Amino acid sequence: MKQDLQLYNTISRKKELFQPLNAPHVGMYVCGPTVYSDVHLGNCRTFISFDLIFRYLKYSGYKVRYVRNITDAGHLEGDRDEGDDKFAKRAKLEQLEPMEIVQKYTLGFHEVLRMFNTLPPSIEPTATGHIIEQIEMIKTIINNGYAYEVNGTIYFDVEKYSQQYNYTILTNRNLEDMLANTRELGGQDDKHGRLDFALWIKAKPETLMQWASPWGMGFPGWHIECSAMSAKYLGQEFDIHGGGMDLAATHHTNEIAQSEACSHHQPAKYWMHTNMLTVNGTRMSKSAGNGFLPGELFTGNHPLLRKGYSPMTVKFFMLQAHYRSTLDFSNDALDASEKGFRRLMNAVSLLPKLTASEQGDVEIDPIKLNCENAMNDDFNSPVVIAELFEAARIINTVYDGALKISASELAKLKTLMHDFIFEVFGLKDEDSSNTELNEVLDMVIALRKDAKENKDYATSDLIRVGLQNIGIQLKDSKDGTTWSKN
DSSP: OOOOOEEEETTTTEEEEOOOTBTTEEEEEEOOOBTTSOOOHHHHHHHHHHHHHHHHHHHTTOEEEEEEOBBOSOOBGGGSSSSOBHHHHHHHHHTSOHHHHHHHHHHHHHHHHHHTTOOOOSBOOBSGGGHHHHHHHHHHHHHTTSEEEETTEEEEOHHHHHTTSOTTTTTOOOHHHHHHHOOOOTTGGGSSSTTOEEEEEEOOTTOSSOBOOTTSSEEEOHHHHHHHHHHHHHOSSEEEEEEEGGGIIIIIHHHHHHHHHHHSSOSEEEEEEEOOEEETTEEOOTTTTOOOOHHHHHHTOSTTOSSOOOHHHHHHHHHTSOTTSOEEEOHHHHHHHHHHHHHHHHHHHHGGGOOOBSSOSOOSHHHHHHHHHHHHBTOOHHHHHHHHHHHHHHHHHHHTTSSOOBHHHHHHHHHHHIIIIIIISOOOOTTTTOHHHHHHHHHHHHHHHHHHHTTOHHHHHHHHHHHHHTTEEEEEETTEEEEEEO
């Protein structure tokens, strides 16, 4: 029996039946990167996870508007209201203009996601392109009594807001504990309360990125950007808001507060968060010295890596863990994923070579149902992968002649593998795209065939063993010889 789609809502802390506000239309907003440096693997996991969600919603028949922003202004060091602007600091280090930094790392971000074969969002707005919308939202929040001005900087009044709304609804933290644990910082004297945060920040004379506002020259706070852009493109209420779990406590908490203070509505019906990355059981971070960038993972150019891993291997590795579970990187785990991914792709490559029988021994519908039910259970990709390996086993067994499959079931099998591997998971066969390798191996296989026909078994075995030593396995059958990577 097919199950209805359920997803885990961070606010309710449980799985909920997915009921879009305006089905079949779905609005989904995901916090994008702050483009002042190379995108890190934690970001990649978030975007790969929401690409999976985007793809499956489309597979399920929904018309999805997927909005993912680019933060290119207003994000200060330490995610607070004080300190240097991340873009200005990086621009000074690289001796470039801030918008050159934005362009450089936006292009890098897009290239990494292209390598991971993710779909582009429906809309990708930038913070600097929506200054007017942010100013208008701040004016409304002020008029509603939830913000105040101090010397050209606008602060959100958390205490005033908390008298009517639940400020900690997303994290369920105790507000009094939060106040007690908030340390004094420079500039706190300007604020009415310790938890108050800036909606608009007065610019210093030397600030490079600043705009005119009713309160003087300045720039937006980090949190207001997403509230303004999500409201513009998805409305004051929409279906899904997503991001990494590190955003929940501050950024998303403040987004909810701003949106409610402006429109008196919760912005999103469902809040979804991806979990963190670890390396050999320790949280991945720059300070711990165990963080590596996607490029380093692809090339193996990092002390913690034995070798490089292809983008599809890394993506397959990420999909083998549920998006809400911790994902632990290790060489052994990546090696296992590399072998598993090759095994899956090898099975797919055999599909065109399968011959249907009048009577079959297998049924594909139960596997398809299990895949859909797993995805409908909060996008449980690891269970889907287990089902796809079962389908791969069937492919190999039919190819070996030990199992028969009817024409109708073979068609279903081909559709299943295509839909879930390529359309829902967004994987691609990296080997099949290597035309030169295919041509070389076809030639080598032909030479081996000639040697066997001439009873030159020494040369035939030499070719087979030589290929095996470099990780390429030959498989002979009545229909000819195929190859696969070990």
